[in-house]
Amino acid sequence: METRSLDEKEPICAVYARVSVERNSESVEHQVSLLREFVRSKGLGVIPDEFIYEDVVSASKYSIWERPAMKRLLEDAKDGKFSILLFKGISRSVRDTQEALEILERFKQKGIRVISFEENYDSSREDSKFIFGIHALLAEQESEKISVRVKLGMKEKVKKGEWAGLSPFGYRVKDKKLVVDPEEAEIVKKIFDMYVDENVGTSTIAVHLNEHGYRTRNGRPWSRKTVRDMLKNEVYIGRITYNKKSLKRIRDFDSETQKKKWVRIPNSQDDWVIVENSHDAIIDKKKFEKAQIMLAERSRNLEPSNVIFPLAGILKCKKCKKSIVGLTSKAKGKTYRYYCCNTYLRFGRSFCSQPNINAEKIEAYILELLAEKLKTIQDQIVLGKNIGVVKPNTKDIEKKLKQVEAQIEKVNRDTSELYFERDNMEPLQYQFIMQQLREKAKSLNEEKEQLLSKLQISEESEEMMKEVESHLTEFFNLDISEPRKVRKVLRHFIEVIWLDDKHLDIHYKFDF
Ligand SMILES: [Zn+2]
Incomplete structure (x- = not known):
């Protein structure tokens, strides 16, 4: 042992x-x-x-x-x-x-x-x-070097009318060329017919397909986006386009983690490769062009800027945990506003059963509930009590900022030390390390800027707390016919509202 x-x-x-x-x-x-x-x-x-x-x-x-x-x-x-x-x-x-x-x-x-x-x-x-x-x-x-070689190879293939990669819905790849898949092509035609001839919107088309048991190639339900992407895909008129955009990896400064993410960046027109009639078309050019015009018009009409939904961004669906969006419909020359679960909107009733809800009714009800709550706050203020407003946490940001500043100082020290050591080093070594330090300094300075702006936001929200009292006044004098104002005031007080059928679960930004 x-x-x-x-x-x-x-x-x-x-x-x-x-x-x-x-x-x-x-x-x-x-x-x-x-x-x-x-x-x-x-x-x-x-x-x-x-x-x-x-x-x-x-x-x-x-x-x-x-x-x-x-x-x-x-x-x-x-x-x-x-x-x-x-x-x-x-x-x-x-x-x-x-x-x-x-x-x-x-x-x-x-x-x-x-x-x-x-x-x-x-x-x-x-x-x-x-x-x-x-x-x-x-x-x-x-x-x-390899990736440049691969790209050049792809360009040559496309020029010869060869298809590289997975085939789009409606086609299969045979001997490097696209050939029509009759079954899937029927669905492609159906989508264009509904959109162009029957004037049916992309969401409704997606819902229709899902409810008839159709799925996309990878077995997922159809969405407004998959339908839209299909309507825009030039492959259906027998055209191959390649290299319009490149995939690049960049740092995502919006996220907390600062991870890198993939984005599509448009290429210059000189780099595009376009091959006409490289394979059989499923949709004729006239219909395709008509669809493009309709898509452009509809996207302009999708979010009319004159209609604002005060609960947008605040209202969430408790059934599927996704957001609820504001929509309008026209009937007898009158515009109706309503709120609709985004999952239902995208995939159909079988994916979320949250019913649509009349906008005016729910907005009025929430304002009423809020008025009751705020009345108690106002009473407390009058009685001189402290209200428990959630304080933004600036301590962590300040701590992180100090760390980053110390790191910047260290990189600066390392840079100057390295400079004095250069005679003892191989030029290649020196250049490489210097480059590394410069990159490090650059990313640290960017991080510092980020933190500073976060601090600024925190300070602003601290000031916002001081303004709670004036917000109260603002609220009680609110003109509900101005949706922009209503939204702004609601956001001062409400974190999120979970909607479950007609039951509301309101999370306030206050401890009562
Ligand atoms: Zn839902």
């Missing part, structure tokens, strides 16, 4: 393996056996089977932090389940240099030693960060 306790003292090594769905991908077994051999020869410890983390990825669509095995790996690192993390090649497992550096930093902070076999990188050696950085940079350039 003594040998056993000796074994237990051996450091636990974890392996992160990335398997690609692309051809010629290296197997996990191969990566692991190579790393086992490496660990044995260096006497680093053991690699138990349960510490092999395996992510299957297609191309490089997801950031490494969104991959399931990487998430588990981070959790286990936090719990101190292993002390060494091995990659066969870290720069191959990630999208870009920035991500590779983030990985090193995240695990280093958790006290984990990171070793990457291919880059001869070991975080316990100070110097190896340079070596690693250069490897990562080279790998990134290689992957960019």
Whole structure:
């Protein structure tokens, strides 16, 4: 039993393996056996089977932090389940240099030693960060080169009238060309007929299809958007267009996490590839063009700017937890306003049973309820009592701001230190690290700007609290014939209203 306790003292090594769905991908077994051999020869410890983390990825669509095995790996690192993390090649497992550096930093902070076999990188050696950085940079350039090659290849294919990728609804791919799928083509025709000839709106078309048991190619219900996208798709008149837009990955500054997200960015017209009559049309050009004109007109009429729904953004459907939107309908020359669950609107009655609700009635009822509540607040103020308004939390933002400012200072220090060290370094090393620092400084400064604007918003809302009293006055003098004003005042007091059939569940911004 003594040998056993000796074994237990051996450091636990974890392996992160990335398997690609692309051809010629290296197997996990191969990566692991190579790393086992490496660990044995260096006497680093053991690699138990349960510490092999395996992510299957297609191309490089997801950031490494969104991959399931990487998430588990981070959790286990936090719990101190292993002390060494091995990659066969870290720069191959990630999208870009920035991500590779983030990985090193995240695990280093958790006290984990990171070793990457291919880059001869070991975080316990100070110097190896340079070596690693250069490897990562080279790998990134290689992957960019590949993507340019792929793009050029696609362009050539399209020019020859070949279809690359999944076939659109209504077609199948045969010998690299699109051929009409008779069954699906009937649905495509039905959609254009309903829209152009019968003047039926996209939402109603979607609901009609769903209620007749039709589903999209991937088995999902039809929505206003899928119908709309289909009406706009030039493939149905036998035309292939390629490269009108590019997919780019950018930082999303709206979200708290500041994760990167994918967006479509239009390309210049010179880069477009358009091939006419590359395959059989399902819809004739005349009908298609008519649909385009109707789409343009309808989108202008969709949200009339003169009609405002005071409860928009406040009212939510309790049945499906989605938002409730304001709509209008015309009958006998009069416009009626009503609220409608967005799920029902998009997918039909079988997806949410929340009935539509008359706008005037529900608005009047809510104003009445609010008036009662606010009367109590007013009484409390008159009695000199404090009202429990929810205070915005500025402390966390201020704390984060201090951290970011300290980081900026550190990067500035590192930059000047690096400058004085330049004579002792290889030019390539120097340039690479300098570039990294500049990028880091840039993103930190952007983060700082973000936090400052958040603070400003908080200060503004604190001022808003001071204005509660004036809001009360505003409320009791409210002219309900001005929907914009009503909405503004309602938002001062109400967080959200959950609607369940005709039952209302109002969440106020106050503690009563
Ligand atoms: Zn609903």
